[in-house]
Amino acid sequence: MTPDLMEEGTVTLNRAKGVSTSAGESGGREASYGRLVEPGQLDVAHGTILYLDDISVSFDGFKALNKLSLNIAVGEMRCIIGPNGAGKTTMMDVITGKTRPDVGKAFFGSTIDLLSMRENEIAQAGIGRKFQKPTVFEQLSVFENLELALKADRRALSSIFFKLDSAQLDRIAEMLKLIHLKDHAQRTAGLLSHGQKQWLEIGMLLMQDPKLLLLDEPVAGMTDEETERTAELFLSLEGAHSLVVVEHDMKFINELTTRGATADKKKVTVLHEGSVLAEGTLAQVQANDKVVEVYLGR
Ligand SMILES: Nc1ncnc2c1ncn2[C@@H]1O[C@H](COP(=O)(O)OP(=O)(O)OP(=O)(O)O)[C@@H](O)[C@H]1O
Numbered sequence: 001m002t003p004d005l006m007e008e009g010t011v012t013l014n015r016a017k018g019v020s021t022s023a024g025e026s027g028g029r030e031a032s033y034g035r036l037v038e039p040g041q042l043d044v045a046h047g048t049i050l051y052l053d054d055i056s057v058s059f060d061g062f063k064a065l066n067k068l069s070l071n072i073a074v075g076e077m078r079c080i081i082g083p084n085g086a087g088k089t090t091m092m093d094v095i096t097g098k099t100r101p102d103v104g105k106a107f108f109g110s111t112i113d114l115l116s117m118r119e120n121e122i123a124q125a126g127i128g129r130k131f132q133k134p135t136v137f138e139q140l141s142v143f144e145n146l147e148l149a150l151k152a153d154r155r156a157l158s159s160i161f162f163k164l165d166s167a168q169l170d171r172i173a174e175m176l177k178l179i180h181l182k183d184h185a186q187r188t189a190g191l192l193s194h195g196q197k198q199w200l201e202i203g204m205l206l207m208q209d210p211k212l213l214l215l216d217e218p219v220a221g222m223t224d225e226e227t228e229r230t231a232e233l234f235l236s237l238e239g240a241h242s243l244v245v246v247e248h249d250m251k252f253i254n255e256l257t258t259r260g261a262t263a264d265k266k267k268v269t270v271l272h273e274g275s276v277l278a279e280g281t282l283a284q285v286q287a288n289d290k291v292v293e294v295y296l297g298r
C-alpha cells in the first residue's frame with residue numbers, strides 16, 4: 001500500500017468511527033506525507049524505466065546489498081529470484097525510499113533521482129509496491145478499498161469533494177473483474193481468503209496506475225489455483241506496466257517467463273549476497289552452475 005493510500009484509509013476509518021483527524025493528531029506522519037512536491041516528468045526516452053547503479057546497503061557492517069546494478073526496460077516483466085537474505089526485499093526498500101543506500105544511484109526513467117525523494121513522492125511519481133503480507137482495509141468492503149485507492153491518487157480530484165463519476169465506476173468494475181472479485185464487491189475485505197486479499201491489494205495498486213510495479217512474493221501462501229490466476233493477471237498487465245516480481249515459487253516464475261508475447265526474451269535476475277549472480281532467460285539461469293549451487297540445487 002502506498003503512504004498516501006494508508007493516510008486516506010485512516011481518515012476514512014476515523015470518519016466512520018466519528019473521530020476527527022485534525023492537524024497534529026498524526027504528528028510526524030502528517031508532517032511527512034502532507035507536503036506534495038511535483039517530482040517531475042518520467043522520461044523513458046532511452047527505454048529504461050529503472051536504473052540502479054552500484055548500490056550498497058549495510059546494516060551494522062553487514063552488506064545486504066553489495067554494488068548492485070540492475071536496469072529494467074519500459075514494459076518489461078522482470079522476475080528476480082535468489083536465496084533467503086540475498087537482498088531482494090532490501091532492493092525494493094531502496095527503490096521505494098524506505099531504505100537509503102550508503103552509495104550508488106537509483107533513477108526512475110532518466111531524470112527522476114529516487115534517492116532524493118521521500119516514500120510518498122516516489123509512490124506519486126508512479127512506483128507502486130506490493131509487500132508480502134496483504135495490506136488492505138479489513139473493515140471496508142472490496143469496493144470501498146478500490147474506491148479509496150482511486151481517491152488516494154492526488155492527481156485526480158481533491159478527495160474532500162470526491163464523488164465517483166461514471167468513468168470511475170466503470171474503472172472499479174473493470175478492476176473487480178480483472179482481480180477476480182466481481183462477485184465479492186460488497187464483501188468485507190477482512191473476510192476474503194488470503195489469495196483474494198492479495199488480489200485486492202494488487203487491484204488497489206493498479207487503481208493508482210503505477211508505471212512500475214514492484215511485487216514481493218505475491219503468491220506466497222496462495223493455493224495452486226490462486227497462483228495460476230495470479231500468473232494470468234500479471235501476464236495481462238504486461239506491456240502496460242513495467243513489473244518487477246520477486247518470488248521463490250519456481251512454477252510461478254516459469255509461468256510468467258515462458259508465456260505471453262515476449263516469452264522467449266524475458267529475463268530472470270538471480271540475486272546472491274547483495275549483487276547480481278546471473279541474468280538471462282529462465283533456461284539460461286537454470287543451466288548456470290553457480291545458480292544451481294547457491295539456489296536451485298541439483
Ligand atoms: N533493517 C535491517 N536491519 C538489519 N539487517 C537487515 C535489515 N533488513 C534486512 N536485513 C538483512 O539483510 C539481508 C537481506 O535481507 P532481505 O530481506 O533483503 O533478503 P531477501 O532476499 O528479501 O530474503 P527472503 O527471500 O528471505 O525474503 C538479510 O541478511 C537480512 O537479515
Ligand SMILES: [Mg+2]
Binds near residue numbers: 088089090216
Ligand atoms: Mg524478502
